[in-house]
Amino acid sequence: MIIQPRTRGFICLTSHPEGCAQNVKNQIEYVKSKGLISNGPKKVLVIGASTGFGLASRISAAFGSNASTIGVFFEKPGTEGRPGTAGWYNSAAFEKQAHAAGLYAKSVNGDAFSDDIKKQVIDLIKEDLGQIDLVVYSLASPRRTHPKTGVNYASVLKPIGVPFSNKTVDFHTGVVSDITINPVEEQADIDNTIAVMGGEDWKFWIEDLKAAGVLATGCKTVAYSYIGPELTYPIYRNGTIGMAKNDLEATVPYLNNLLSDLEGVSYVSVNKALVTQSSSAIPVVPLYISLLYKVMKEKGIHEGCIEQMQRLFADRLYADKVVLDAEGRIRVDDWEMREDVQSEVQKLWDAVTTENIEAISDLVGYRKDFFNLFGFEFDAIDYNAESNELTTVESIK
Numbered sequence: 435m436i437i438q439p440r441t442r443g444f445i446c447l448t449s450h451p452e453g454c455a456q457n458v459k460n461q462i463e464y465v466k467s468k469g470l471i472s473n474g475p476k477k478v479l480v481i482g483a484s485t486g487f488g489l490a491s492r493i494s495a496a497f498g499s500n501a502s503t504i505g506v507f508f509e510k511p512g513t514e515g516r517p518g519t520a521g522w523y524n525s526a527a528f529e530k531q532a533h534a535a536g537l538y539a540k541s542v543n544g545d546a547f548s549d550d551i552k553k554q555v556i557d558l559i560k561e562d563l564g565q566i567d568l569v570v571y572s573l574a575s576p577r578r579t580h581p582k583t584g585v586n587y588a589s590v591l592k593p594i595g596v597p598f599s600n601k602t603v604d605f606h607t608g609v610v611s612d613i614t615i616n617p618v619e620e621q622a623d624i625d626n627t628i629a630v631m632g633g634e635d636w637k638f639w640i641e642d643l644k645a646a647g648v649l650a651t652g653c654k655t656v657a658y659s660y661i662g663p664e665l666t667y668p669i670y671r672n673g674t675i676g677m678a679k680n681d682l683e684a685t686v687p688y689l690n691n692l693l694s695d696l697e698g699v700s701y702v703s704v705n706k707a708l709v710t711q712s713s714s715a716i717p718v719v720p721l722y723i724s725l726l727y728k729v730m731k732e733k734g735i736h737e738g739c740i741e742q743m744q745r746l747f748a749d750r751l752y753a754d755k756v757v758l759d760a761e762g763r764i765r766v767d768d769w770e771m772r773e774d775v776q777s778e779v780q781k782l783w784d785a786v787t788t789e790n791i792e793a794i795s796d797l798v799g800y801r802k803d804f805f806n807l808f809g810f811e812f813d814a815i816d817y818n819a820e821s822n823e824l825t826t827v828e829s830i831k
């Protein structure tokens with residue numbers, strides 16, 4: 435099959451197996467170039483391991499610390515005439531590379547919110563690894579079926595209280611327009627978003643893992659959050675998703691207490707804004723990211739998911755001393771939030787229009803990153819050649 439990108443809005447309907455493999459290979463090479471992390475993790479579970487920050491975490495653990503990894507994700511293999519999802523191809527490529535390097539790597543493909551998948555993962559840990567010493571929680575999902583009640587929750591991305599008007603961009607066309615997003619009409623929208631993206635499922639995972647005795651003494655767990663600049667507060671940090679992030683962050687003291695007899699510890703890491711399948715769905719944010727990329731690249735401090743996660747592991751999570759902010763969070767959004775970066779982004783934000791966007795932003799870099807997520811726009815890949823679809827991988831259940 436010859437696979438070309440087919441997009442609908444912020445979604446790419448096709449993914450390229452060899453391109454995804456290239457993406458994974460590039461990330462592995464980056465991590466290897468940084469050398470081994472001292473005292474890094476050895477047996478790692480990554481929940482949400484197939485794309486974005488979760489995939490980069492898995493690669494950082496495996497190739498930056500020779501860790502055995504179990505990945506959990508919700509992806510689709512290809513079928514006759516139809517490519518699978520990028521996360522499937524990423525995971526297949528990761529496992530191939532990990533196995534070639536002599537590293538243990540297995541995955542469980544299914545709904546991480548369910549009790550059944552938690553049980554499957556626990557059984558796999560018991561069978562193969564005994565105990566794990568790091569749990570990365572990196573799920574991003576628009577919906578969740580609650581495992582205890584069966585209720586289906588759908589998250590929304592909306593402001594709270596008052597409508598939010600600002601600029602946004604269609605990153606395919608470069609058209610900058612004004613958008614007004616109406617606030618949530620009922621409290622249920624906030625509650626549902628918290629149910630999907632808040633801390634309850636992270637808590638369930640850690641409770642189940644601990645009860646099964648598969649967490650090692652001194653284990654760590656980390657989940658990811660975002661803050662960002664004031665200009666995105668109404669749609670992000672003070673919006674429905676921000677309420678879910680507050681809930682996720684508020685889970686840390688509970689987990690620390692739960693893990694105390696194992697001398698375990700939990701963290702939230704606040705990461706940088708990056709192009710991922712999840713962030714491209716949030717209005718206003720792609721325009722902010724395009725301007726941010728421009729400023730950070732010019733200053734030589736731009737990072738992608740893999741640079742962020744390698745730095746998180748090497749300089750934060752496994753540093754001699756884990757430095758936290760006043761709210762107890764790890765910050766790897768420190769360069770994004772630098773005053774000089776933000777003041778320049780704000781200036782560009784005020785000036786940006788359809789006419790000047792290509793000149794004053796890094797929309798080109800945004801688009802490239804977006805297509806890279808699906809395995810497209812890698813120079814090493816011939817997109818007119820037949821692609822060999824990977825449909826089954828022995829170690830992905």
Ligand code: NAI
Nearest residue numbers: 482483484485486487507508546574575658660707708710
């Ligand atoms: P992503 O969309 O690239 O990855 C999501 C992962 O979750 C994938 O592996 C997917 O298969 C998995 N997943 C989704 N639903 C699932 C389910 N029901 N069962 C099993 N797996 C499932 O997302 P991204 O952006 O890497 O987000 C990860 C975390 O990082 C999220 O908490 C997000 O809020 C946070 N974050 C993202 C930032 C960004 O700019 N992209 C910035 C800071 C934090």
